[in-house]
Amino acid sequence: MSMNTAPSSHATPTYSPGHPCPVEDVPQWDIETDVAVIGFGAAGSCAAIEARAAGADVHVFEVAAAPGGSASWSGGEVYVGGSGGTRVQKAHGFEDSTEDLYTYLMMAGGPGADAERVRVYAEGAAAHFDWLEAQGVPFKGTYLPGKWIEPTTDDTLLWSGSEAAWPFSAKAKPAPRGHTAQFKGWGGGKILMEKLCARAEALGAVVHCSSRALCLIVDRARAVVGVVVRIEGETRYVRTRKGVILCAGGFIVNREMVERFAPAALACSEVVSGGNDDGSGIRMGMSVGGATIHMDQFFATIPFFPPESLVKGIFVNKRGERFINEDAYHGRVGHYVLRQPEGKAWLLVDNEIFGRPVIQPDIEVAAVGETWEEVERELDLPAGSLVRTVTEFNRHAAEGQDPLFHKASNWLRPLTTAPFAALSYCVGDLKAHAFTMGGLHTRPSGEVLDADGQPIAGLFAAGRSACGLPRWGEGYSSGMSLGDSTFFGRQAGLAVATRQDT
DSSP states (O other): OOOOOOOSSSOOOOTTTTBBBEEOOOOOOOOOEEEEEEESSHHHHHHHHHHTTTTTTTTEEOSSOOOOOOOOGGEEEEEOOOTTTHHHHHTOOOOOOOHHHHHHHHTTTGGGGOHHHHHHHHHHHHHHHHHHHHHHOOOOOOOOOOOSSSSSSSSSSOOSSHHHHTHHHHHHOOHHHHHHHOOSSSOHHHHHHHHHHHHHHHTTTTTSSSSSEEEEEEEEOEEEEEEEEEETTTEEEEEEEEEEEOOOOTTTTTTHHHHHGGGGGGGOOOOOSSSSOHHHHHHHHHHHTTTTEEEOEEEEEOOOOOSGGGSEEEEOOOOOOESSSSSSSSHHHHHHHHHHHHGEEEEETTTTOOOOOOOTTTTEEEEEESSHHHHHHHHTTOOTTHHHHHHHHHHHTTTTTTTOOOOOGGOOOOSSSSSSSEOOOTTTTTTOEEEOOEEEEETTTTEBBBTSEEEEEEEEEEEEGGOSOOOOOOOOOHHHHHHHHEEEEEEHHHHTTTSOOO
16 A cells, blocks of 8 residues: 555544554555554563564654653663673672572562563573663662662662562572662663663654554454554554554553452552553553453552661551561562551551651651550550560560561561650551553563464554563562563564564
8 A cells, every 4th residue: 555644634533442443444544664662661662672673664652742651750670680690780799590580570470470471581681681781771780788669879789679578588599680770869760761762763763752542453354454543633544564562551540440450559549650551552452352461460569668777667457466577578568558457557666766758758657655555555456466466576576586477687676665656557648659560461472362362463562551570469579560561572572573564
């Protein structure tokens, strides 16, 4: 078919991501390309880079006025390791075997972990770090010890998950795997995305910002042959010779989808998104028969450190009982906090470790007392319950042990220095943050699968539009989303570029 760049004279139909457009209803092709990438964030940029490097023509359609996606608002941490360690891990004396990384990622993936995907990632993660550097992403190469939600320095290597916490540490040798792009302050994702997006454009990807993908275009065999987009208010019909890659993010800002698929996430008042995670990419995949998996899963975190001294406190519920080892990743702790009976939970601290969390300094101090009995009464807990819990914890902590929850000894100390306090992490008092993890079911190569596990011709997905490595809220680690999106965005770009033309 010949290229026609003139606007259509026909009345424009109403399009929806939930319904594909039959190819026979396309009035003309305004753009023809090998590959159309929907979304110019972490997955989309890397897909475009690899597709262009393989010789494919690439057009990228980004709904925002500027590239970068939600990844631009992230901490810029990429979760990589294995193969003995990245150059940064090795430089600081950390050995990280592929098997240890594989085991950790399988545990982090929870009951639905994808062994094939995890194996591919574990074996290629260290080389992927080298690839990111080769694209121009800067990594200073220094190590930042301690426990951080996100580094405020420009250091590279940090502990960004539950690697050193039980039960993970009992199965896989701990190693820090968060590799952060060099950037001072919070928000290193900005520099990461500036470099990746610039690289894609330098390689010749044609980028259309302020461009919303409206729906997929399918032929009579239900193969995906293009996409309808609105570019600066004008409807355009894009023909793809090789395929469409959906990299349009998750669905955390689509309240209707959250209510339908992940209602537990509604307990989180704050969303982690650049604002365009509206589920449209997932819906487009569903519209042509794409299966979705783990749609109920979400990341959730609560601001209980820094300061890291608060990690030495203990969480209790309305029964006055502990329920989690507090040295686990903050997102894992957040999930446990959010599902306590009646949404009631408090962090107990003494005067020596007291502090207000940096992210929520106005957190309510629910109780203060010179004795734990006073704190117990102020919280209106069952008589003796909190006192028994603290007494038992203190006895074991003095010996460097935590037989009930296996908190690491470096975070253990008795809570004995009055006054004592309880910080409120009850639902309504805390600002929990969330993003979704479920998405389209794909092969590691990015091919979108239908309900029978068969690939849908011409359709690929990566990033949060697909369900990747992060698929269990209790097992998430910072950097997994960027690691997954950039790595499997690359796989999708390579796979579509080498696909036979339609």
